[in-house]
Amino acid sequence: MSQRRTSADAGPATIRDVAERAGVSVASVSRVLSGNYPVSDDLRRRVMKVVRELDYVTNAHARSLAGGGTPTVAILINHITGAAFAHVAKGVEGAASLRGWLTLVGTTGDDPERELALVNLMRRQGVTAVVLLGGAYDFEEYQLRMARFARSLDSAGSHLVLVGRPALKGDAPATTVDYDNEGGAYAMASHLLSAGHRHVLVLPGPAELTTAQGRLNGAHRAFEAYGVPFRQDMVHHGPYDFEHGLRAVEHSLEQGPPFTAILAGTDVVAAGAMQALRSAGLRVPEDISVVGYDDIPLASQLTPKLTTVHVPYEEMGRVALRAVADRREGGAGRRGGDGDQFVLGTHVVVRQSVRPPERQG
Amino acid sequence: MSQRRTSADAGPATIRDVAERAGVSVASVSRVLSGNYPVSDDLRRRVMKVVRELDYVTNAHARSLAGGGTPTVAILINHITGAAFAHVAKGVEGAASLRGWLTLVGTTGDDPERELALVNLMRRQGVTAVVLLGGAYDFEEYQLRMARFARSLDSAGSHLVLVGRPALKGDAPATTVDYDNEGGAYAMASHLLSAGHRHVLVLPGPAELTTAQGRLNGAHRAFEAYGVPFRQDMVHHGPYDFEHGLRAVEHSLEQGPPFTAILAGTDVVAAGAMQALRSAGLRVPEDISVVGYDDIPLASQLTPKLTTVHVPYEEMGRVALRAVADRREGGAGRRGGDGDQFVLGTHVVVRQSVRPPERQG
Numbered sequence: 001m002s003q004r005r006t007s008a009d010a011g012p013a014t015i016r017d018v019a020e021r022a023g024v025s026v027a028s029v030s031r032v033l034s035g036n037y038p039v040s041d042d043l044r045r046r047v048m049k050v051v052r053e054l055d056y057v058t059n060a061h062a063r064s065l066a067g068g069g070t071p072t073v074a075i076l077i078n079h080i081t082g083a084a085f086a087h088v089a090k091g092v093e094g095a096a097s098l099r100g101w102l103t104l105v106g107t108t109g110d111d112p113e114r115e116l117a118l119v120n121l122m123r124r125q126g127v128t129a130v131v132l133l134g135g136a137y138d139f140e141e142y143q144l145r146m147a148r149f150a151r152s153l154d155s156a157g158s159h160l161v162l163v164g165r166p167a168l169k170g171d172a173p174a175t176t177v178d179y180d181n182e183g184g185a186y187a188m189a190s191h192l193l194s195a196g197h198r199h200v201l202v203l204p205g206p207a208e209l210t211t212a213q214g215r216l217n218g219a220h221r222a223f224e225a226y227g228v229p230f231r232q233d234m235v236h237h238g239p240y241d242f243e244h245g246l247r248a249v250e251h252s253l254e255q256g257p258p259f260t261a262i263l264a265g266t267d268v269v270a271a272g273a274m275q276a277l278r279s280a281g282l283r284v285p286e287d288i289s290v291v292g293y294d295d296i297p298l299a300s301q302l303t304p305k306l307t308t309v310h311v312p313y314e315e316m317g318r319v320a321l322r323a324v325a326d327r328r329e330g331g332a333g334r335r336g337g338d339g340d341q342f343v344l345g346t347h348v349v350v351r352q353s354v355r356p357p358e359r360q361g
Numbered sequence: 362m363s364q365r366r367t368s369a370d371a372g373p374a375t376i377r378d379v380a381e382r383a384g385v386s387v388a389s390v391s392r393v394l395s396g397n398y399p400v401s402d403d404l405r406r407r408v409m410k411v412v413r414e415l416d417y418v419t420n421a422h423a424r425s426l427a428g429g430g431t432p433t434v435a436i437l438i439n440h441i442t443g444a445a446f447a448h449v450a451k452g453v454e455g456a457a458s459l460r461g462w463l464t465l466v467g468t469t470g471d472d473p474e475r476e477l478a479l480v481n482l483m484r485r486q487g488v489t490a491v492v493l494l495g496g497a498y499d500f501e502e503y504q505l506r507m508a509r510f511a512r513s514l515d516s517a518g519s520h521l522v523l524v525g526r527p528a529l530k531g532d533a534p535a536t537t538v539d540y541d542n543e544g545g546a547y548a549m550a551s552h553l554l555s556a557g558h559r560h561v562l563v564l565p566g567p568a569e570l571t572t573a574q575g576r577l578n579g580a581h582r583a584f585e586a587y588g589v590p591f592r593q594d595m596v597h598h599g600p601y602d603f604e605h606g607l608r609a610v611e612h613s614l615e616q617g618p619p620f621t622a623i624l625a626g627t628d629v630v631a632a633g634a635m636q637a638l639r640s641a642g643l644r645v646p647e648d649i650s651v652v653g654y655d656d657i658p659l660a661s662q663l664t665p666k667l668t669t670v671h672v673p674y675e676e677m678g679r680v681a682l683r684a685v686a687d688r689r690e691g692g693a694g695r696r697g698g699d700g701d702q703f704v705l706g707t708h709v710v711v712r713q714s715v716r717p718p719e720r721q722g
Contacts, residue, residue: 081447105466
């Protein structure tokens with residue numbers, strides 16, 4: 001603090017003071033502070049050191065509030081402990097951090113009230129974009145709510161980005177980043193069918209959630225393509241959690257028709273399913289094959305390692321951030337038009353949890 | 362939107378309009394909007410419905426910005442994918458949400474530069490408190506940086522809360538919520554020693570991190586109490602991740618002295634250790650016992666279920682939020698004094714990963 005300028009100095013530090021003391025050009029300081037361009041770590045460190053010494057931060061930030069300095073991106077997520085969406089957030093943050101941008105995460109707890117309050121808070125705070133993550137309940141009300149958010153943010157000079165959520169109908173100014181959810185489920189179910197499985201327990205997720213619907217549709221299409229009857233009594237909806245996987249499999253082992261494989265809606269559901277099998281003295285994959293969806297780190301930490309669908313969550317976050325940065329650099333001319341839509345590919349990651357079924361007795 | 366008041370109405374909606382249409386008292390509307398008191402879900406829903414119908418949200422929020430309406434708590438976390446601290450954040454959010462408060466999470470990526478930028482951003486935005494989570498590197502620089510944050514936030518009418526971090530020396534106005542880290546490690550190591558283990562591989566975490574130091578100290582004290590020599594060549598520092606657990610055990614199996622148990626610094630490190638043992642054809646706990654630390658959901662999802670130290674992460678988050686709310690209700694008289702310090706207990710959760718060692722051959 002000894003190097004801090006006092007009020008007896010010749011007024012608040014200017015950008016010229018910072019440049020001079022850091023031994024760099026005014027343009028370089030401006031680059032670092034604006035956060036609009038990637039800069040070298042070394043330059044950023046030198047400039048930020050002087051910024052702190054001269055207590056220039058507050059000034060810069062005061063200006064940035066008025067003029068739109070350090071861009072900040074807000075990420076809204078349902079639950080902070082959900083691994084898949086934490087990885088999207090990580091992707092957004094990584095790409096933001098490269099540009100010197102800040103990110104904030106708000107959690108909605110699946111409550112539209114809190115979602116609204118957070119979107120309003122963010123709009124007031126002049127964030128560059130609001131990124132909404134996660135499967136949604138695609139009722140008409142969802143479309144209306146999102147369209148309202150999109151227009152409200154757009155009119156405030158901000159922008160709505162939906163990641164892993166249904167695109168908006170009509171001309172709402174929002175960007176959508178999604179993944180080929182149904183295609184991944186089709187490929188995963190095909191993998192089981194190719195291995196010879198014909199009796200498959202399906203745990204797609206919550207019936208009303210768009211991601212679960214897509215996963216179920218993909219599986220259904222694969223069964224049709226293979227000419228294998230798709231039995232509704234072997235489909236068990238329920239939350240995307242460990243407990244549901246555990247209970248659904250316990251229940252099916254006791255009361256359901258026999259099965260040789262489990263198609264789980266997420267890796268976490270698959271982990272629960274595997275624990276239920278193990279408790280019943282069944283081996284994976286020798287007795288029953290199990291597959292997941294998401295490819296979160298847990299998938300390769302389970303024993304056996306889980307065959308699953310890779311969803312590029314981090315990459316989706318990076319794409320979302322880049323889309324926002326591109327719009328910003330494209331300037332006002334790009335504002336207000338229809339949003340861009342990105343769809344990223346998914347693919348099966350073959351590990352150790354699938355084996356052809358024993359011949360049915 | 363058909364019920365929305367137009368500009369032709371008698372001016373913007375007042376709190377009286379909201380109360381009248383919702384059929385409740387002005388005081389009730391005020392309670393809901395201020396977020397200072399718990400209110401029933403039913404009341405909140407009724408009021409918020411009218412608030413939306415009359416487009417009163419923006420007015421209320423505009424006032425709240427000036428007068429400190431809906432309190433918002435900012436949580437700063439190193440990495441969003443860390444399970445333990447996601448649970449602290451969940452605790453903060455749950456307790457905040459009960460009061461109608463909002464929470465925001467920012468991630469620092471272990472970068473003091475980003476930490477500073479986020480603290481400044483939050484201070485400017487008038488948040489009620491900034492909660493910093495996670496093990497810290499307790500150099501002198503840390504103490505200085507935190508003391509500066511504490512004073513800067515305090516002077517702006519906000520407050521610093523450190524969770525799972527070293528308390529500040531001196532009279533910096535910060536609240537600390539910590540857990541009995543060393544006590545937990547002492548109990549965990551004692552559990553292994555009581556079972557008869559004398560050759561224990563110790564994977565405490567990163568050497569410079571305060572939490573890892575505490576866990577190592579606790580283990581050391583337990584060995585002393587049992588009169589068992591504590592061998593430095595059986596301690597392997599490294600990151601709190603799966604990969605480190607895996608590599609350290611692979612390495613020790615090939616080159617290190619023999620061991621009958623592993624004391625892992627976290628549950629995730631224990632999961633990596635278990636995978637290395639399994640790959641080497643060793644069974645847990647028949648051949649080698651393994652224990653973790655944290656008691657995140659993973660611990661009870663592993664096979665065998667992991668014996669570990671329960672850290673009340675969610676409860677720490679709730680305690681942090683309550684401390685902030687108490688200060689706020691206590692009013693200005695409580696401001697600027699020394700911070701409160703809370704230390705929560707830890708305990709061993711016995712599951713299935715420990716067994717007495719086979720007699721040494």
